[in-house]
Amino acid sequence: MLRQIGKRLATAIPSLIGVIIVTFVLTRVLPGDAASYFAGPAATPEAIAEVRHKLGLDLSLPQQFVRYVADLVHGDLGNSLTTGQPVINDIAARLPASAELTLIGLLLAMAIAVPLGILAAVRQGSIIDHACRIVATAGVSLPVFFTGLLLIYVFYFLLGWAPSPLGRLDVFYTPPPQVTGFYLIDSLIARDFALFRACLAPLVLPAVTLAIFSLAPIARITRASMLAVLASDFVRTARASGLAPYRVIITYAFRNAMLPVVTTLGMVFSFLLGANVLVEKVFAWPGIGSYAVEALIASDYAPVQGFVLAMAILYVLLNLTIDLLYGLIDPRVRIEA
Amino acid sequence: MKRREFLKSMTAMAAGTALPAAPAVWSPAKAQSRQETLLIVSESGPNNLDIHGVGANVPGYEASWNCYDRLISHEMKTVNGTPYYDRDKFKMELADDMKLGDMSVTFKLKKNAVFQDGTPVTAKDVKWSLDRAVTVGGFPTFQMGAGSLTKPEQFVVVDDHTVRVDFLRKDRLTIPDLAVIVPCVINSELVKKHATDKDPWGLEYTKQNTAGSGAYKVANWTAGTQVILERNDAWTGGPLPKVKRIIWRMVPSAGNRRALLERGDADISYDLPNKDFVELKGAGKLNIVSTPYSNGIQYIGMNVKNPPFNNLKVRQAVAYAIPYQKIMDAVLFGLGKPLFGASADDKTEVAWPQPHKFVTDIAKAKQLMAEAGYANGFETTISFDLGFAGVNEPICVLTQESLAQIGIKTTINKIPGANWRTELNKKVLPLYTNVFSGWLDYPEYFFIWCYHGKNSIFNTMSYQSKDMDALIDGASLAAASGDTATYDKDVKGFVDLAYEDMPRVPLYQPYVNVAMQKNITGYQYWFHRRLDYRALVKG
Numbered sequence: 001m002l003r004q005i006g007k008r009l010a011t012a013i014p015s016l017i018g019v020i021i022v023t024f025v026l027t028r029v030l031p032g033d034a035a036s037y038f039a040g041p042a043a044t045p046e047a048i049a050e051v052r053h054k055l056g057l058d059l060s061l062p063q064q065f066v067r068y069v070a071d072l073v074h075g076d077l078g079n080s081l082t083t084g085q086p087v088i089n090d091i092a093a094r095l096p097a098s099a100e101l102t103l104i105g106l107l108l109a110m111a112i113a114v115p116l117g118i119l120a121a122v123r124q125g126s127i128i129d130h131a132c133r134i135v136a137t138a139g140v141s142l143p144v145f146f147t148g149l150l151l152i153y154v155f156y157f158l159l160g161w162a163p164s165p166l167g168r169l170d171v172f173y174t175p176p177p178q179v180t181g182f183y184l185i186d187s188l189i190a191r192d193f194a195l196f197r198a199c200l201a202p203l204v205l206p207a208v209t210l211a212i213f214s215l216a217p218i219a220r221i222t223r224a225s226m227l228a229v230l231a232s233d234f235v236r237t238a239r240a241s242g243l244a245p246y247r248v249i250i251t252y253a254f255r256n257a258m259l260p261v262v263t264t265l266g267m268v269f270s271f272l273l274g275a276n277v278l279v280e281k282v283f284a285w286p287g288i289g290s291y292a293v294e295a296l297i298a299s300d301y302a303p304v305q306g307f308v309l310a311m312a313i314l315y316v317l318l319n320l321t322i323d324l325l326y327g328l329i330d331p332r333v334r335i336e337a
Numbered sequence: 338m339k340r341r342e343f344l345k346s347m348t349a350m351a352a353g354t355a356l357p358a359a360p361a362v363w364s365p366a367k368a369q370s371r372q373e374t375l376l377i378v379s380e381s382g383p384n385n386l387d388i389h390g391v392g393a394n395v396p397g398y399e400a401s402w403n404c405y406d407r408l409i410s411h412e413m414k415t416v417n418g419t420p421y422y423d424r425d426k427f428k429m430e431l432a433d434d435m436k437l438g439d440m441s442v443t444f445k446l447k448k449n450a451v452f453q454d455g456t457p458v459t460a461k462d463v464k465w466s467l468d469r470a471v472t473v474g475g476f477p478t479f480q481m482g483a484g485s486l487t488k489p490e491q492f493v494v495v496d497d498h499t500v501r502v503d504f505l506r507k508d509r510l511t512i513p514d515l516a517v518i519v520p521c522v523i524n525s526e527l528v529k530k531h532a533t534d535k536d537p538w539g540l541e542y543t544k545q546n547t548a549g550s551g552a553y554k555v556a557n558w559t560a561g562t563q564v565i566l567e568r569n570d571a572w573t574g575g576p577l578p579k580v581k582r583i584i585w586r587m588v589p590s591a592g593n594r595r596a597l598l599e600r601g602d603a604d605i606s607y608d609l610p611n612k613d614f615v616e617l618k619g620a621g622k623l624n625i626v627s628t629p630y631s632n633g634i635q636y637i638g639m640n641v642k643n644p645p646f647n648n649l650k651v652r653q654a655v656a657y658a659i660p661y662q663k664i665m666d667a668v669l670f671g672l673g674k675p676l677f678g679a680s681a682d683d684k685t686e687v688a689w690p691q692p693h694k695f696v697t698d699i700a701k702a703k704q705l706m707a708e709a710g711y712a713n714g715f716e717t718t719i720s721f722d723l724g725f726a727g728v729n730e731p732i733c734v735l736t737q738e739s740l741a742q743i744g745i746k747t748t749i750n751k752i753p754g755a756n757w758r759t760e761l762n763k764k765v766l767p768l769y770t771n772v773f774s775g776w777l778d779y780p781e782y783f784f785i786w787c788y789h790g791k792n793s794i795f796n797t798m799s800y801q802s803k804d805m806d807a808l809i810d811g812a813s814l815a816a817a818s819g820d821t822a823t824y825d826k827d828v829k830g831f832v833d834l835a836y837e838d839m840p841r842v843p844l845y846q847p848y849v850n851v852a853m854q855k856n857i858t859g860y861q862y863w864f865h866r867r868l869d870y871r872a873l874v875k876g
Contacts (some may be wrong), residue, residue: 036758037392045762045794050474054391081392083560084384084544090560149592156598164602165593171376171584236524284588286562294561297724297754 005320012316019312020072020305025063027301034081034299055081069303077309078302082295087306090291095310096181098287102272103212104184104203106265113215117222121230122249132223136216148209148282155205161296163201165243167284173198206283210276214268221264225257232256258329260297266322270315373581375857375875377868378588378603382564386555387543388518389469389477398518399867400564403583405521405549406574408432408444408463408500409512413804413861419626420861421850424778427512429785430574431458431550442512446498450573452524452550460494465525467502469538477519484514484776507817513777518865524548552578552871562587566870579859579874598623598852600785604875605853605860605868610727614850615670624855627848628673628862632783633774634690635728637736638841642799645717650709652839655768656695657702660739663842668731673714673845689780690846693836702743714744720769724754732770732844764799771797772847776864780828781812788835798840805834 037054039178052058071078077087120132155162168183169175176186176195183199229235230253238248277289288307295303379765383397386404390397413427429435432444450458451861470477481487485508493501504511514520531542542548542662547555552574553566586603588594595613597603599622609617618625637659639646646652661677679692706712719737721729730751737747745794747768753761760766773795775782790806814820814825835841849866856876862867 033756033759036762037756038755047475047479048758048762051391072420080384080560082384082394084390085560093559149590152593152596157600160600164597164600165604166378166586166588166597171586172370172374235530281589282593284586284590284593286559290589292563299753299756 001324005324008320008323009316016309016312016316019308020069021065023305023308024068025306027299028061028064030296030299034301037081037298056252077306080295080303081300082298083291087302090303091288091306091310092181092289094286094288097285098273098276098289100182100184101192101203101206101279101285101287102210102269102276104207105272105276106214106269108207108211109214109218109268110265113218114222116215117219117261118226118249118254119220120223121226123199123226129223132219136219139212139214139216142212144209144213144276144280147212147280148206148279151209152203152282162205165205165283166202167286168199168202169201170198202283206279206285209279210272214272217264217268218261222261222267224258225260226253229253229257259326262322262325262329266318270311270318273311273314279332363835370582371639372441375580375583375873376602376604377583377585378594378606379585380587380589380608382558382561382585382587383558385544386558387471388521389538390540390602391475393476395867398865400547400555400566401521402518402863402865403553403566403870404547404551404555405523406431406450406551407516407518407520407522409435409516410574411516416628416862419628420859421628422861422863424631424864426518431463437512440507441501441503442515443499443501445493446500447573448498448548450817451571452527452548453554453569453571454524454527454548456524456526458522458550459497461497462525463500463522464489464492464494467800468522468525469523470519472662473538473540474839480517480519480776481514483658483782484508484510484512485515486511486520492568503853509813509816510779510782512775513779517776521549521551524550530617550574553583575871576689578871580870581866583870598854601854604857605851605873606629607851607868609850609852611668611670611672611850614672614852617852622855624853624857624860626801626851626853626860626862627672629846629848630772630866631864632689632776632778632780633772633847634676634843635732635772635845635847636841636843637768637769637770638766638797640765640798641801641838641840642764643767645709645711646767648709648711649838650705651711652842653695654702654705654709654711654743655740655745656693656839656842657705658736658739658743658745658803659695659842659844660697660735661695662697663735663739664732667735668728669848671849672848674848676843676845685832687780687825687828689783689828689832690843691832693839693843695706695842696837697739698738699742706743706745711744714746716746716748717767718754719747719751720750720760720766722754722757722771722819724757725772726751728847729770730855736770742794754803758794761797762794764797769797771842774847774866778864779816780832781809781816784809784831784835785813787841788831800838800840802834803836805831805838808834853856 015295034054035057036048042318056064068154077086079085080087080090083090116132116135123129152165156165162169173195176183176190176192179186179189187199235248235253238252276287277293279285280287280290292304292307379396381396383394383400385393385397386400387393388398388401408431409427410430411422412428413420414423415421431446431450433447434445436443446458446460449755452458471487471489472478485505487505491503491505493503495501527548528542532539552569552572554569555564556567558564564585568578568581570577588597591613594603594606595609595617614625617623637830639652639655641647661675665673665675666670675762676690676692678696679694681694706714719733721733733749737749740747773787775786780810786793788796788800788805789809790801792799808827808831812824812831815824815827849862851860853860857873858876859872859874861872863869
């Protein structure tokens, strides 16, 4: 299996090289001039030229690219001008924030969507089926920033149940000592349960917002794939043999329906990770999506390139994990490089 | 790993997540620290703690202002009930005494002044810091130059506690320029330890760390998320500030900043949409302070180098077609000081900004268009900076509507913030709206940048006029030599000329709006328009 993983990773290398080249070219093609943006409101043309020189933007494109790749080999992704920090540090600090939020949101969505999808398939045409359809339609039609703002308005502003939307942690707490970057896990490692609670509280609303949005694809795929499996011969046989309905549905049908669901989960996860910019903005969440967008607005090349690269690597790993999962779920599937 | 085991463990994990969360244990009440802490929320945060740094942004200026001292600063006066910096009165900050000579000024330093690491502040540190400001290039050097401070030789160490600043020429702006944010005094020995051959001024170190003698020091900075500042109890620059800790959080959504204020969770916010400020003012739960930008205007500019705006009549027609009052009501919700519609017999004052005499008069505008030979109008674009779309976009839409009535068909050109200055620098945008404001609040300062023939980046109209240059230069010279009569005549002269030629049409003086809880007092308006934490009090 290790050899298979190695083979798979090797095939990812050309795509990563492609990503590096394409993002480099794309960021340079974008309109906007980082030098004059960062030279400040009162910059003279000489001042802008000076800033441009300091940023190395006065070099020719191939020269800039060689410099970029050389730095990359040394693990240096450059400096962000918007935050003033090395990009690698920014990403290391922000990726766990996004990942924690996305994972919790996804788990929440799964916990609701999978049972809902199964029930909708089993009781096709029933009230539950309709409910599933309505929830799914409503979930995708409500833009996340709207759901987010609505939740804040009701649960924070009107009712006062939720903590203030100030990011990952209330201002009067200090984050747990960093081990994984996931506050929930780190606070448990530090055995600080008060802090765990404080880290969990601000997660609830944004996670619910994400869950509402990602419910739809998961519920729909679960339902569709369950319907197909339920109509197959082996389920009929199982039923005919007098197995308990629970056993038929969960053990026989659902396990066979899991493949497309896992595929969708992987897609939804990677999609959410990059695309939850709006949730991050609304909840002042210091995540990777809002970081990339802010950098993009300021024509700040290095973070954009770093972000795309990090995402590309993440996708590669995610796809690999999903492929490995396939093999575990269904022994007939084998990874081929 | 076996398939069955894996599936089993998955089930176990799913069961595990269903367990109730660990029992909650409340940490001890943090009421005490809340009382001594001020929570500020704003849209964006610093990218550099040092104003000398390459590309330091405006929020970074706020950090610098509060963490470093200058030799001198300004006294306060009261304008409309708000403490407002007094342009003409200086107070000592690191200096104990200031002696103004004919061609130099001498500062004696406070003997007990120490940096935050305990080392005493010496004349050497002052010279090193001022040398740094005039040498690093970029904005700090530019700003020093505005006060005729350009060469390290101008800063002379007399003895350990005495520094002399020699003047290159007589310039009224030299002393005020020593009280802006840039000439801050830095702990030179500390920073030199972190300097390298590539970075002789230690900019990398001061980007991340504060190394001053100021009233606050940055205890923790998470870029893009928060800045935590702690009071420096050994501060000698003034009375010890009341607030022990400042937590400055970045909250990108304006709606949430408002909600945080209204719920009483945040203490101060200062960048909210005008509409929110007006509503908050109406609700009366918070203190809202609105102060006009000193020496700043929002304007509609026209490129006078190229047709059709090289035609004076066309420019006047535009000035008559702008829907001024609509902009005040629908865009600003009244939060701005109008700069239009002065009555015909109003005399020009020795002041800037001041209102011009144009009002919205479509009939007159049409007539002027006909006289200019554009009875059928023309097509052009109107551009704005997307970074400030909240105000700029509605201004452009309203102006577009109004200009259509006199036959000028405009397309709106939205320019992303990163690209705005590049576009301005090209000086080809035919019609656009923009803001300019100068730190030094002197009319000639504004005019040197915006109307002078040396064509700085802010002369966005490419306006050239020998008469204008003579008046501006005359006023600067008269100010330096204290010739009030000539100064007054020249200032009135250039204001009149600017309104006669109308290369840019002032719309209004924007307001700095600050919303704070009722128990927060001590807000001061400064030329840099950022917060001065040192005077704030949480009751």
